[in-house]
Amino acid sequence: MGLQKKIYLLFIALSTVTFVNAQNKPASPAASATGKINGATISINYSSPSVKGRVIWGELVPFNKIWRAGANAATTIETDKDLTIEGSKLPAGKYAFFVIPNEKECVLIFNKVAKQSGTYDYNQKEDQLRVTVKQKASDTSVESLVYTINKNSIVLSWEKWNIPFSVK
Template sequence: MKKLFFTALLTVVTLSVQAQVKTPQASPAAKVEQVVGLANVQIEYSRPGAKGRTVYGDLVPYGKNWRTGANANTTISFDQDIKVNGKELKRGKYALYTTPKADSWDVIFYASTDNWGLPENWDESKVALRTSVKPQTLMGSVESFTISINNVTNDSASLDLAWERTMVSVPFTVPTNEVAMASIEKALAGPSYGDYFSAAQYFYQSNNDMNKALTWVNKAIELTPSDRDVPFWYLRLKSLIQAKTGDKKGAIATAKSSLEGAKKAGNSDYEKMNKDSIAEWSK
């Protein structure tokens, strides 16, 4: 019995040790993060090695779609709309596929990113962008497949794929000027109605200067776009501030407006809060 117990214990210990064994991946994972102008670009991929093999035209056949790396999808994401080789590409995350050929490469941004390698069933409708570029012959050999962002300026960069003695470079541009001008115009135009609401809300919740809070919530209401109803939660905040300043008559009138807006929106929580406050302030 003791022998059986120690044999079982040894087996458990052995399995536990085996479960902790770590070995390097054949194609290690890599991540690239680069700011181009005001746009953030992120790439995640795995890096197979050449290991003395002929890569393009042999390991990676010409004329066939390639996963462009190893293991799970190679993905690339942009947080702004960009142009790739002059073509529009919407902000988002894409799987990066390629079709290598001796004299040109197709580079494909594919909308589905949850495949292991190539999709089992290729869906052309998921091709967000396809562009063609010429391969370049490198002077030296690149052992590990490498994706990088190079030639970075305020408005552009290149997505470079290098392996063995071949590199393809895909130029892209980012809307730096448009984003910067929009930011400048917004800043120079002053706070938005949402900014005024947030300031008023903070002052109310922190029991700060209620007169300033009332000024700011009135500004938020005033700046609400004419094609929208004044948000009922804005009116609710104003009524609370009015009540806190001692203007219960004004608070009741504002609460009634908030109540109507809450009813229209079907928000029962705000309906109840406004009814309860009106009853309290009417005493």
């Protein structure tokens, strides 16, 4: 086989691989939510996994274990002004956001080390704030994880749970 034909076949093979990879969407695409609460601009950056017929709470996301509140790298929450989360002060800044869910309530964690790869780098000594909230069951299922910033709250919704927390 001549050199020109080998180069041509290599080009076709590489083009095919590139085309196939371009067709694959990420399993947990990057997502964000931005809004204002009481004059503060809040931005949440996360990867949004889908239910895909799985049981999320207590199985895919185990009870009583720290979870990155999304997929891939840890979710981040950033505010340009001090906030009050469930009655406790959170200074302006950027935080990694984690959740420890269980059957009755969820511990929400705002960690000072914003850039973390999931929970692997997590160090509890770097927690700025921990609050406990009660999740709410929903009659309808949310397929892809989503954060919603409302007038006085933020809600994490996924599968048949909403995890709301008050923000002032």
